[in-house]
Amino acid sequence: MKINENYKNLSESYLFSTIAKKVAVYTQQHPEQEIIRLGIGDVTLPLAAPVVDALHAAVEEMGKKETFHGYGPEQGYGFLKQALMRYYARRGVVLAENEIFVGDGAKSDIGNILDLFDVDNTVLVPDPVYPVYVDTNVMAGRRIVYAAATRENGFLPMPQADVQADLIYLCSPNNPTGAAYSRDQLQAWVDYANERGAVLLFDAAYESFITDGDVPHSIYEVNGAETCAIEFCSFSKTAGFTGTRCSYTVVPQALVRGSLHLNAMWLRRQTTKYNGVPYIVQRAAAAVFTEEGQKATRAAIDYYRANAAVIAAALDEAGIWYCGGKNSPYIWMQCPGGMKSWDFFDHLLEHAGVVGTPGAGFGAQGEGYFRLTGFGDAEKTRLAAQKLKEAVRVL
């Protein structure tokens, strides 16, 4: 019996557990001090009323023999895929129904897609990065090379002629940096991938936060992406589904490597190792695309984005460099006075009772940076932004 020894190469992340410990110690020493969490990567507003209504209606169906639903198609019901096709079509992206796969989360699909690729591939991952891209490949034993995201490139690394990569992760708008690629920048990545036969894994989990007309919501808005890109998207941040679980992955028919169609491979993977998203959850997801559903979910996104704008305004006033916030719930700030990420974490907790996320936790290039998010309560975010400004001033 041989175990998968690659698991030994995983480095434990102590990021969020260390944060929790530090906050616990501080709270014990300062029981009177209110803690405001601006580090959170989870939504806080409830499900929208049209989504709640759709859930109740679907639950009723499940309780009656005539309208009960057992196993559904592993890749999702037609009613939801049709709604997604119309959503893509708004931006001129025409997808076939069998190019869309409904799943239980972008995290699952981003991890599981790797089943389709040989271990003997080189993976290009931005740094800093959503840790899942790295860990899933370490588990499989693939070579990883990093694309440095820095203040100089606006935290948007571009293709390098001398780097050979077979699988390329792009996340735009980005977690943790909030930076978002323009159409021209994505075109450069698509051209690069097509020239070299690489596959882009495009994480669009935050597309609904985009305001800038020049930032594509989907990689398929870019010419030639259908022969090189797989797209992952999620209802988690778009509609507050982090605890309700629904996502969608697009694998174009035109994406072929060797003699294999990746669409057919992913269909085979999902029909073999997956049994679909709950019927009631797919009904809830479809309700997001009704007129009322769009209105209600857009209002929540506006709320989070307004929070990000409040934080951004405080940083502007304090003269601190940051990116993100505009097309993203995330703000990525440079720690003032050349401080290191964890030193600034301690300082902010000590002087403002505000908790953020040290950039160093997302990769080596994150050192000296700090992530703040707009997912909190509006009133508390205003208070925290004020305190943040003051805490920076005393430095």
Place this chain on the structure above:
Amino acid sequence: MKINENYKNLSESYLFSTIAKKVAVYTQQHPEQEIIRLGIGDVTLPLAAPVVDALHAAVEEMGKKETFHGYGPEQGYGFLKQALMRYYARRGVVLAENEIFVGDGAKSDIGNILDLFDVDNTVLVPDPVYPVYVDTNVMAGRRIVYAAATRENGFLPMPQADVQADLIYLCSPNNPTGAAYSRDQLQAWVDYANERGAVLLFDAAYESFITDGDVPHSIYEVNGAETCAIEFCSFSKTAGFTGTRCSYTVVPQALVRGSLHLNAMWLRRQTTKYNGVPYIVQRAAAAVFTEEGQKATRAAIDYYRANAAVIAAALDEAGIWYCGGKNSPYIWMQCPGGMKSWDFFDHLLEHAGVVGTPGAGFGAQGEGYFRLTGFGDAEKTRLAAQKLKEAVRVL
């Protein structure tokens, strides 16, 4: 870019599509003939009232800011794991909370668990078998050896001293054969695995159909299983969750191979590639374990089992050999007169309008056998059993 070429070695299963085509042709030729489906592997009764109530209540929570649930623990909420611990404890199996992992389906977990094992392992799979065990290993490129389940061994293959296997699949009560291992038989498998350092993957998806006191519901009722076995179970058949999606997998703390703890590896796998089961679904699953929940879900299982008994009685009267039915919704019958599986399929459709599943579709040893299930409607099952008897008589 190297694709996973193992996908080329997958054989397409045309089992259910061939059945559908044959039925369509027959229906066109005999529009007046009612078709009764006894081949179905999916539940047909609605969710139980206590489950429906729990879903509605949880949906209400999700619609209010104060009670909203975002990301939960990837491995499941404590309230559900506690309920599962009590369920296991009824049979004397004491589990720690961190040995239980809540998932979205036994199919997912059975597929994904393979991430923990090297490709260079030999896998022992019974034949006939639930096709997922085979296909998931073909995809990864592992060697597969088969344990023949035959009429001679009651479709319950036992360990063979001369067969070297690292991963061993057991499914009891079995799909497709309905056969269930006794305590002594499972003890032999556990001893064999412990002696050789193999890992048993024990699929208990049908445990709730067990009536026989000598048939363990859990592999952990058997001495020594905690050092060699992983158990998969599901609410799909137990509580009609095929379209609602919830399962649980047990990985004991004592299960260690090399220097690696499989429990820690699976935790790492799930926290990296999975984001948990919907909160509302976990509340629904917990409701199965309330007094009313148990009463209602047991009633559904009794209904299906009564259907299986009706089919079994017809076969007894016709003098046809079969196994299953007693501890299982499945009945595995020998095709009369030495007929082959597909020939009997055609005969039964032609002479009775009854649709079953040809045993040959589950593996080479399934040739000459036929699967019938108790998941249909009671009235129709009675009618089908009558017609089955008549169709066999004309042979």
